[in-house]
Amino acid sequence: MRRFTVYDSLSRSTREFAPIHPPRVGLYVCGLTPYAPAHVGHGRTFVFFDVVARALRRWGYRVFYVQNVTNLDDKLIARGGEEGIDPLALADRHFLGYLASMERLGVRSVNYYPFATDYVPEILEQVRVLLDRGFAYVAADGSVYYEVAKFAGYGRLSGQKVEALRAGARVEVDPRKRSPEDFVLWKAATPGEPSWESPWGPGRPGWHIEDTAMTVRLLGDRYDLHGAAVDLIFPHHEAEIAQAEAATGRAPLVNYWMHGGLLLFDREKMSKSLGNVISLDEAIDSFGPGPLRLFYLNAQYRGPLDFHPDRTLAEAREAYARLAVGIERIDDLLERDGPERPGAEPPEALARDAQELVERLDRTLTDDFNTREAIALLFGWTRRIAEHLSQLETYSGAGLEELAAPYRWAEEVLGLFARERGSRAGAWGSIVPVAIAARARARARGDYAEADRIRDELRRAGVELEDGAGDTRWKAVGGA
RNA sequence: GCCGAGGUGGCAGAAUGGUUAAUGCGACGGACUGCAGAUCCGUUUCCUGGGGGUUCGAUUCCCUCCCUCGGCUCCA
Structure with a gap:
């Protein structure tokens, strides 16, 4: 197992990774609430964690990657109502669309996509434990709330103080809550909505509880890596910690919190209200999967990434075409003549550099997944190959494969080139x-x-x- | 207001306490071409928000100010 470092949002520092049960690694990434088609911003997050999973597997870890699907929530119910569709069916539809987009992008690293509504028994159990332990209370209408004041560590992840949260609260205080920062674990049913029986009357899960009910069940009381974009830090991840650590009595819930930066559209966040949302499929259509992945991975994952309407597309295409020059020529030759094609061996120094570069690429990624630096190295390799472009024809199949090694690495870890080969x-x-x-x-x-x-x-x-x-x-x- | 991430060349975007600050895009010149495109080669010297400080030396460390973006219960 190769060693690597990760920036952990909770400790606000880059730390050396140590799995709880080596070589196994539990990886959990917050998935979608599929009430609408996925947009380009989602693509950034999921492509990045795809690379994380690919890299870890290459380095000898046995990754169990779980990505949840919130297939029931207020927005799904609202949207379903507007369109006259059952919210669960609506979620299914958009989730399938999402899977198809992921397939096009070459994201196949997720082992399991649990649906919230398939974990209602686990959710009810966790709510019950939280009530038993005094971290939650039942409101008059049968909703169950988490009492934030009872959990000492609340606010650590987001760096927020509970008092400050109260002061800055933008929502009106719900009279059913004891305190404004309390959040709902179990929502009392409203007629016409999907609901389940519970000791507190019919209802449905709150937003945060599904994640911890699932992870405790699937990954254990404590697990290694939790990923998502920064916008989920508060309140979502804060609530996850409060729920799970209170319910299991064990801490920390997660050893390393990884948060990716948001994709901006012309310097602003993408959001429905600003009307600047570009769907993921639209982006894949116009960029092509390779250039789009290159665009995503060509920036530090923790920082914001700006999607500029016309510039971004043109640049990603040009850059990708340049990067692919070497591998396309090599694959052309291998495809035409087969891997056994006869020919000379490439210069020894060149073949050796290819091997050393592969090692360097791995090392680069061990520094908190520095995909940007790795891509710069790959461009450097393309320059080397380009200088030999005319000689490539004379090399043997085995020799060509040696020179292709850095590109094969990029295919395995970054997911570049795979789709184009064989097209x-x-x-x-x-x-x-x-x-x-x-x-x-x-x-x-x-x-x-x-x-x-x-x-x-x-x-x-x-x-x-x-x-x-x-x-x-x-x-x-x-x-x- | 509080919390977090940033401010680098025409643009995007890296890195490092110290020789020419990566890489890509664009631009310019050349090669190749029937023409074009693609590709290749070369050039693109004067770029690290303002002000202090630490240091022999800072873009990198510290302080401060300004600005941008995000979060503060819809959010990947």
Whole structure:
């Protein structure tokens, strides 16, 4: 197991990681409340934690990655009401859409997506324990509230003092609460909403309780890593700590709290009210999965990242194309001739540098997942490869594979390039070479009108031709 | 107001108590090309918010001020 450091939001410091039960690592990331399609901001968070899980697995840890789905809450009920759909069905629909987006982005590292409503027994049990231990009280209408004043550590994660929270409270005080900072564990049922029987009457889970009910069940009283974006620190994560540590009597609930920065849209937070939300699928459509992942990972994960409408897209595309130059050429050759293709060995120094670079890439990521630095190193490698671009043709399959090692690393850990490789194995793979050959014959006899006609026709179909010295390369652009 | 993250070249965005401050985009020049595109090579010297302090030396550490963004019970 490779050692690494993580910035832990609770201690506000970068700490060396030590798993509770090596080599196993419990990783929990707050998932979506799927009341609407996922947007680009969600993509940033989930791609980043995908990289965390990939890296840990590469380094020898056995990661159990759980990402919850809040499939019932006020917004789902409201939205369902507007659209005349059962809120649970609405959640299912958007969650499936989310899964499809994740698949397109190459996010496949999550082991289990538990649904809140599948954990009602665990939730009821935890509420009961909190009541027994005196951390909660039942209101007149049958709702159960957590009494924040009873939990000494409340406010530590967010750095907020309870008094300050009261002073800054933006919501009106609910008369059912003993104190404004108390939060609901179990909501008394309102007619027409999904509800479950409970010792306190019919109701449904509050927002924070599902997470701790799930994690205690799935990951234990204490676990290693909890991830999410910063906007969930307060009140959500604060409440998780209060619930779980009070209920189990064990602390800390989480050893390392990881919080990713938000994706901004033209310097402002994305939000429905500002009308600046771009859906994740829209972004994948226009960027392509590779450039979008590159855009996300090209910044320190803890800082804000600005999505600028036109600039961002153009830059990500150009940068990705540049980065992929080397691996595309290598894969072209390997695809054409197979891994056993004969040829010379690449210069020893170059092959050795490839190996050393892979080690350096891993080391770079062990510094609190510095994906940005790793990408800078990969650009450097592309520069090296580009200098040898014309010699690549002469190298053996094994030799090419050696030079590809840094890119294979990027595929395994950062999830770059994977999707693009093999894209030409599809229908184009058999058609385009024939068209290119016909065009080459036209060019050879000086019939440029015909040559241009073929090129234009392919372009309309989404295939871009590039004439180089000797041969013509092609690539599928747009969708695919 | 309180808590947190930041202010770096035309733009995005790294890093380090000390030779030319990474990388990418853009721009410019060249190579290649039937033309174009893509690609390759080269150039882009004068960039680290203001003011103090510590130090032989600070962008990096400390103080202070200014500004931006986020959180303060909808939020990835």
